[in-house]
Amino acid sequence: MLDLSVIILTYNEEIHIRRCLDDISSFAKKIFVIDSFSIDRTVEIAREYGNVTVLQNKWVNYATQFNWALQHANIQTKWVLRLDADEYLTEELKRELTKHLPNLNAQYTGVIFPLRRVFLGRTIRKGMPKVKLLRLFQYGKAQSEVRLMDEHIQLLEGETIELENEFADDNLNNLSWWSQKHIGYAIREAVDLLDIEYNLTGTAKDDEARIISEQAKAKRLKKHKYASQPLFWRSFAYFCYRYFFRLGFMEGKEGFLWHFLQGWWYRTLVDAKVYEIKKACGNDKEKIRYFLQDKYNITL
Template sequence: MLDITVIILTYNEEVHIRRCLENVAPIAKDIFIVDSFSSDTTLDIAKKFDNVHILQNRWENNYAKQFNWGLQNAPIRTKWVLRLDADEYLLPELVEELQSKLPSLPEDVTGIIFNRRHIFMEKWMKRGIYPVKLLRVFRYGKGMCEQRLMDEHIQLSEGRAVEFEHDFCDHNLNDLSWFCHKHVNYAIREAVDLLDIELDLTGVAETDENKNISRQAQAKRMKKHKYVRQPLFWRSFAYFCYRYFLKGACLDGKVGFIWTFLQGWWYRTLVDAKVYEIKKACGSDKEKIKRFLQDKYNITL
């Protein structure tokens, strides 16, 4: 067993939670479920595991806020913390790598970056987006989730991160209707994130170079800043073409097309439509936009 605590956010995750817990329970000293008052059997399943502890907190439409609440309120007694979603799991090779390397890492290493692979419609999306490198393990007290509506990463307060070789999987078992509905919900938050980059709605201009997040996360964030400056709707089409043709997703067959179209074009077009909707109603008036978001989407900046 490793000197590590796992934090998992849940809301009605009965389809995933057993797989997730069976994956990490053998290697983790403690697992904290931060639940948003699930109404299915999520908690009944979780209670069957001896090292699982359950906390409940009201969801406020903000992943970072919920994760940091768990980090602050869970009685963590380990050196390391692993952030994991209920529909994710570590591959056996990554488990072995953790067992081999984690106990002997030098003290100045405070974060560990994994490769994330997406499994979509039971197929690994090898091209177009893989590998996504994410900092998912950090020394307790040395990291927290940066406060963003979307695209939030673990940010280290000190030390350095190292990359591990092997992968964890994002493997959601819900159907396409669920997938699309989830992205409809994501779209407004992504639109607000883009508007914040463009107009500085929050009044705190980003200085990404000073954020202690992974190099790939920094590069992705800077690409997002360039993306914001491109014309609405054209940019979503260009992004699809980039992933599908230049990054090779076209080689992943029909499933690769569905994945790249839905996530890389349809979703991005929906985000642009939300940006267009907000600007049509408010122009570039920051205060008017913030009131619009509060009144229509219950989003407070």
């Protein structure tokens, strides 16, 4: 067992939580399930495990909830892992962590893993670059960025090291659930793009200086370039790039659905939200801020 605490944020994760906890309960010293007052059996299932502590806190956004957990959970281990309920560590990654984590040099305060994307039961590898995320860090030496969308773990001190083996994102919900979730994401992503374009929060220009993984930083800067491209054309071009030029079509029916829904439909919906806001407010930043508060209850 590693000197490791795991933080899992949950809301109605009955379908995933047992798989997630079975995967890590014998691997990590302590697990903290931070629940946003689920109305299903999430909390009941989590409390079946001896090394799991359940805390409940009202949801604001992912970053706020995760940072609340860092402050209020009784973390006494050297290392902390961020894991979502629909994620799990592969056996290969667990063996790699067991071998290397206790012996890491002191300067390494963050650990980066590759992500395995599973959609409708199929691992999707073609069409997108390999995603690597900073998910493991020394307690007290990192926190989550506070932003509406695409938040990452940000180191406060030290350096990162990359491991070879993957953790998996494998959501078991149906496509109706997936679509509704992305409808909710769309307004937040639209606000993120508007923030890049108009600097609504005054922090968008700081993205290059953030101490996040190099891949995450590169992806963030690509989003800045994407934000400067014409509405609707950019979502179509993004899908074509993924599906044809990066060979996403080789992933079968699941691959088509993944790249179409996540790479075109969702991105077009985001652009539709941007178009709606610009049509109502023009380029007036104050009008945009008021519109977001009035229509979407988003305060910048």
